[in-house]
Amino acid sequence: MQVAALAGNPNCGKTTLFNRLTGSNQYVGNWAGVTVEKKQGLMNCLQGKVILTDLPGIYSLAPYTMEEIAARDFMIKEKPDVIINIVDGTNLERNLYLTTQLMELRRPMVIAVNMMDELESKGDRLDCTLLAKRLGVPVIPITARSGKNFGALLTAVEKQMKSPTLPARPEYSGLDQLAMNEAETLVLSSPALKDPTFSKFYAARLVEGDLAAVKELRLSQAAQRRLEQIVRRWEEASRYGDRETLLADARYRYIEKAVSGAVFHKKNPGELTVSDRIDKIVTSRIFALPLFVLAMGIMFSTTFGQFGTSLKSGVERLIYEGVSPWVLRFLTKVSAPVWCQGLMIDGVIGGVGAVLSFLPQIAILFLFLSVMEDSGYMARAAFIMDRLLRRLGLTGRSFIPMLMGFGCTTPAVMAARTLSSEKDRRMTIMLTPFMSCGARLPIYGLFAGIFFPKHQGFVILSMYLIGILVAVLCGLLLKKKVFSEQEEPFVMELPAYRFPTLRNLALHLWEKCKGFLIKAGTVIFSMSVIIWLLQNFDFRLQLVASGNYSIFGAIGKAIAPFLKPLGFGDWQAAVALLAGLVAKEAVVSTLGVLYGAATNSSVLSAGIMQNFTPLSAYSFMVFCLLYTPCISAFVSIKKEMNSLGWAVKTALLQTTAAYTVSCLIFQWGSIILRWMEAVG
Amino acid sequence: MWENTLAHLKPGQHGVVRQISGAGSFKRRLVEMGITPGVTIFMRKVAPLGDPMEIHLRGYELTLRREDARRIMLEKER
Numbered sequence: 001m002q003v004a005a006l007a008g009n010p011n012c013g014k015t016t017l018f019n020r021l022t023g024s025n026q027y028v029g030n031w032a033g034v035t036v037e038k039k040q041g042l043m044n045c046l047q048g049k050v051i052l053t054d055l056p057g058i059y060s061l062a063p064y065t066m067e068e069i070a071a072r073d074f075m076i077k078e079k080p081d082v083i084i085n086i087v088d089g090t091n092l093e094r095n096l097y098l099t100t101q102l103m104e105l106r107r108p109m110v111i112a113v114n115m116m117d118e119l120e121s122k123g124d125r126l127d128c129t130l131l132a133k134r135l136g137v138p139v140i141p142i143t144a145r146s147g148k149n150f151g152a153l154l155t156a157v158e159k160q161m162k163s164p165t166l167p168a169r170p171e172y173s174g175l176d177q178l179a180m181n182e183a184e185t186l187v188l189s190s191p192a193l194k195d196p197t198f199s200k201f202y203a204a205r206l207v208e209g210d211l212a213a214v215k216e217l218r219l220s221q222a223a224q225r226r227l228e229q230i231v232r233r234w235e236e237a238s239r240y241g242d243r244e245t246l247l248a249d250a251r252y253r254y255i256e257k258a259v260s261g262a263v264f265h266k267k268n269p270g271e272l273t274v275s276d277r278i279d280k281i282v283t284s285r286i287f288a289l290p291l292f293v294l295a296m297g298i299m300f301s302t303t304f305g306q307f308g309t310s311l312k313s314g315v316e317r318l319i320y321e322g323v324s325p326w327v328l329r330f331l332t333k334v335s336a337p338v339w340c341q342g343l344m345i346d347g348v349i350g351g352v353g354a355v356l357s358f359l360p361q362i363a364i365l366f367l368f369l370s371v372m373e374d375s376g377y378m379a380r381a382a383f384i385m386d387r388l389l390r391r392l393g394l395t396g397r398s399f400i401p402m403l404m405g406f407g408c409t410t411p412a413v414m415a416a417r418t419l420s421s422e423k424d425r426r427m428t429i430m431l432t433p434f435m436s437c438g439a440r441l442p443i444y445g446l447f448a449g450i451f452f453p454k455h456q457g458f459v460i461l462s463m464y465l466i467g468i469l470v471a472v473l474c475g476l477l478l479k480k481k482v483f484s485e486q487e488e489p490f491v492m493e494l495p496a497y498r499f500p501t502l503r504n505l506a507l508h509l510w511e512k513c514k515g516f517l518i519k520a521g522t523v524i525f526s527m528s529v530i531i532w533l534l535q536n537f538d539f540r541l542q543l544v545a546s547g548n549y550s551i552f553g554a555i556g557k558a559i560a561p562f563l564k565p566l567g568f569g570d571w572q573a574a575v576a577l578l579a580g581l582v583a584k585e586a587v588v589s590t591l592g593v594l595y596g597a598a599t600n601s602s603v604l605s606a607g608i609m610q611n612f613t614p615l616s617a618y619s620f621m622v623f624c625l626l627y628t629p630c631i632s633a634f635v636s637i638k639k640e641m642n643s644l645g646w647a648v649k650t651a652l653l654q655t656t657a658a659y660t661v662s663c664l665i666f667q668w669g670s671i672i673l674r675w676m677e678a679v680g
Numbered sequence: 681m682w683e684n685t686l687a688h689l690k691p692g693q694h695g696v697v698r699q700i701s702g703a704g705s706f707k708r709r710l711v712e713m714g715i716t717p718g719v720t721i722f723m724r725k726v727a728p729l730g731d732p733m734e735i736h737l738r739g740y741e742l743t744l745r746r747e748d749a750r751r752i753m754l755e756k757e758r
Contacts, residue, residue: 060712064705091740094714208708240699240717248711249718279741288728383743387729390745489709489748494734494741 002050002161003078004043007071007102008086009095010057010420011376011495013114016144017086018054019507028511036070037417045154050161053080059094061101062205063212064488066422075105076198082108082160084153089113089126089141090496092263096255097248099135100170104200108164109137110156117143118496122273123266130262136168145501169200176250179234183207186227192218207231209243275496279380288384295377296403299368303361304407304438311360319353339543343532351528354583355520355632362411363513365404369415370508372400374500378418379492386490392472393479395419395490398428402471405435406464409633412437413640414512420492423483429637430478430650433629434471434657436464439584443624446588450605451614459618463625470626470657515639523635531582531631548594552578566623566659567616567666572607577623583630615673619666626658684756686735686749689723695754696720702751714738715752 006021008014019026022041029038039054055074056067063069074080085102087095092113102109111132119126132139138156142149172180184203187193193202205213206227214224235241240249272280281287302308324345331341372378382396389398397419404412412432419425441460448459534551536543544550548557548571556575563569563577572594579590595607612620628634628651638647689695697719700707714737715721722736732745744752 060708062705062708062712064708091738093738094740097712097714209704242703242707244703244707245700245711245716248708249716252714252716252719283725283727283734285728379743383727383732383734384729386727386743386745387731489706490732490743490745491709491713491748492743493713494743 002081004050004052004082004084004157004161005055005074005078005080006052006084006086007055007098008057009059009088009098009493011493012057012086012088012091012095013144014054014057014086016501016504017084017112017114017142018052019504020144020147020150022052026507026511028515036066036422038070043157045158050157052084053078058098060098061201062208062210075102075107079195080107082110082157082164084110084112084157085137086112086114086144089115089119090122090124092126092259093252093255096258097251099137100251100254101201101204103135103137103167103170104204106166106197106200108160109167110153110160111135111137111139112144112153113139113141114144116141116148117146125264127262127264131258134168134258134262136166170251170254172250172254175234175237176246179207179230180204182230183227186219186223186230187217189223190217190219192216204247207234207243208247273496275376275498278497279494282377283380283383288380292381292384295372295381296400299365300403300407303365303368303404303411308361308364311364312357315357315360316353319349319356323353324349339536342536343529347529347532348525351532351582352520352525355524356517358408358410358632359513359516361408362414362516363509365407365411365415366509366512367505369400369418370505371500373418374498374504376495376497379494382492383494390490392427392431392475393483394424394427394475395492397492398424398431401428402432402435405432405437407438409433409435409437409629410636413633413636414516416640426641426646427475427478427483429640430653431471431475433633433637433650433654434467434474434626436467436625437584437629439630440624442585442588444621446604447608447612447617447621450608451612451617459621463621466622466661467625470661474653474657519635519639520632524631527631527635528582535579548572548575565667566662567619567670568612568623570611572611573620577627580624581628581631583632584624587624615666615669619662619669622665623658623662626661627655628658629654684754686721686723686744686752686754687746689721689754691723691725694720694722698753698755700752706751710748710752713742721752721754 006014006018018039018041021043023044025044026039026041029040036056041052041054043050043052053074055071058065058068058071061068061072061075063072075083083102083105085099087099099111113126113128116126126141128139128141138160140149140153140156142153171177180200180203183206184199187199187202187206188196193199202213202217206217207230209231214227219227231243234246235243238246240246282291327344327349328341331344336344369378372381378397378400381400384396385399386396389396398416400418401412401415404415409432412435413429416425416428416432419428440463444460444463445456448456452459531552534555536550538544538549539551539554553571553575556578557571560569560571560574563574572591575594576587576590580587591608592604595604608617629637634647634651637650638644641647641650684695686695686697697715697717699717700710700715719737724734724736724741726733732743733749735742735744
């Protein structure tokens with residue numbers, strides 16, 4: 001089986017090309033140990049015998065971000081038979097920067113120049129034959145959106161596989177080339193170099209001052225001194241005087257030479273395109289914020305408002321009124337034991353059903369997110385919101401996942417995939433659960449209605465504000481303690497506005513829904529079963545009549561004393577909180593059952609009034625706001641973080657925050673109340 | 681302190697890059713995106729909240745924060 005790799009910058013149409021080349025034959029996973037998405041598919045050529053790997057969109061192979069490391073490791077370890085390098089024809093110079101690095105890998109390559117339709121509509125022209133001759137790589141002009149000229153691209157790829165040709169060696173001028181050559185001699189003398197074809201690639205990394213490359217090649221002390229000599233001499237001979245700038249400058253000068261005479265611009269560079277004109281309005285001082293608020297409003301209200309909610313309850317009805325009774329009838333017919341009926345109906349169907357009902361909202365949200373991403377608005381949203389999130393060490397891109405967290409944590413966590421760096425993704429995922437999701441509202445409603453009937457709205461609003469405040473504090477803490485890496489500039493490309501294609505939207509949506517369904521069918525299924533067993537059996541594995549004798553009840557009783565400082569030390573509250581792990585709404589229904597009021601709300605109110613004071617009720621609400629998210633969210637966090645350890649860390653962070661804040665509120669509140677009693 | 685940096689440009693003005701201060705991966709990120717000595721940068725606009733800014737170079741649009749732009753020194757003559 002032959003292996004091809006698809007490499008290119010972000011926003012150059014790489015995903016569109018990948019979707020076109022592989023159809024729906026895709027496998028989406030993660031690169032080992034990181035949150036970077038790894039896509040593979042069978043390419044429809046040579047009788048479908050080529051595995052195409054979609055590398056993360058990167059600007060450079062210098063391995064600093066997780067994306068760059070994943071791409072580089074793939075190139076060095078897998079040695080793809082052919083590299084398909086897609087470049088944006090309307091932004092050729094910057095895109096070819098990565099190309100020069102790929103050329104140094106000395107693998108057979110094909111360059112696909114995308115966005116030819118846009119280039120031509122601007123009146124520009126590109127001489128692909130000349131460019132191909134200069135780079136020593138076949139250059140095929142394509143339009144990935146429409147699939148134009150794909151035949152030629154596939155032919156070129158097949159030809160490279162049958163009779164491979166190597167790209168030209170990028171020729172740098174005078175001193176740059178001298179430094180590279182000398183560094184290459186050092187690389188070739190290294191015993192750790194496994195494949196001499198990578199000598200140029202490593203030489204470039206060495207002169208750039210990449211310490212990881214020095215380590216990988218296990219350069220001797222003498223070799224390292226020699227390297228420093230080479231680079232010093234190179235730096236001293238130049239006016240700019242530093243290695244990073246010198247190499248990038250050498251590459252860009254090589255690119256400028258390669259494209260000169262091959263690209264013809266019709267318009268003056270300053271003239272405005274349609275995209276520029278749209279951008280003038282969308283990010284203008286006057287309209288930017290109102291338009292952004294409008295876009296967010298439409299997205300949020302469609303997903304979590306009337307429309308999304310009615311679809312959600314439709315799915316719930318289908319499960320509880322359609323599937324459940326049918327299964328129950330069947331189980332009664334075959335006279336299955338009572339525990340088996342309970343397990344199937346309450347455990348399996350109840351648990352998985354509760355999660356499945358999120359599917360419509362996830363689909364709607366991801367439709368919006370894909371449209372925003374593909375149209376280029378996502379980058380503008382980040383541009384507009386960046387200032388608000390910067391203090392937390394995040395960028396404007398984190399705003400949208402966090403906003404969605406007010407609807408439901410599960411899709412919000414999944415939305416963090418759109419962030420461009422691993423650090424931002426991790427941090428956003430850890431902070432998103434603090435945004436109070438819709439499932440927590442019934443808890444606030446119940447308690448605020450009983451204890452603060454006159455100030456219900458204000459009390460509920462305060463929950464949302466406390467959530468945001470805690471997120472900000474935890475963000476500052478994480479920035480300082482966990483994610484304090486090297487300083488990185490915030491550079492983000494603002495791609496031209498484009499119409500999203502139906503094909504891409506459909507594929508993306510299908511991918512997300514499929515992933516979620518698999519999750520619901522496997523992890524969430526087994527967790528629902530386990531929790532049901534804990535709720536209904538005691539330690540002797542006997543079916544219990546009432547929840548308080550179950551294993552769950554026992555655990556609740558065991559942890560109840562620890563909740564005493566928070567103001568709610570009775571075991572019913574502890575068990576209800578445990579049940580909230582399934583879904584936060586379950587806190588309310590469990591309290592109902594435990595106070596003997598399954599259906600009668602006045603009995604429930606009386607039970608709550610007996611066991612809570614206004615202060616302990618408020619503390620309880622805050623605890624519900626902040627503690628560990630539900631299973632579905634936890635599983636999503638685990639999947640997106642690609643690590644159980646990080647998911648557990650997230651849950652611990654949340655529970656610690658919940659305990660601390662509730663404790664502070666109850667203890668200080670008690671002191672203030674006592675003082676007020678003494679005074680008044 | 682260099683007087684003329686990218687952060688000093690007003691929307692609608694051009695500048696030519698002279699040098700970037702700082703080192704390591706910080707600098708590498710910027711030069712890789714094409715901000716190399718001799719390149720002309722056009723300052724397009726500033727975000728509605730006052731930061732970051734949008735610049736145009738090598739035929740594309742890029743966003744930068746003011747604090748990072750301060751480290752991109754421009755040639756004296758405008």
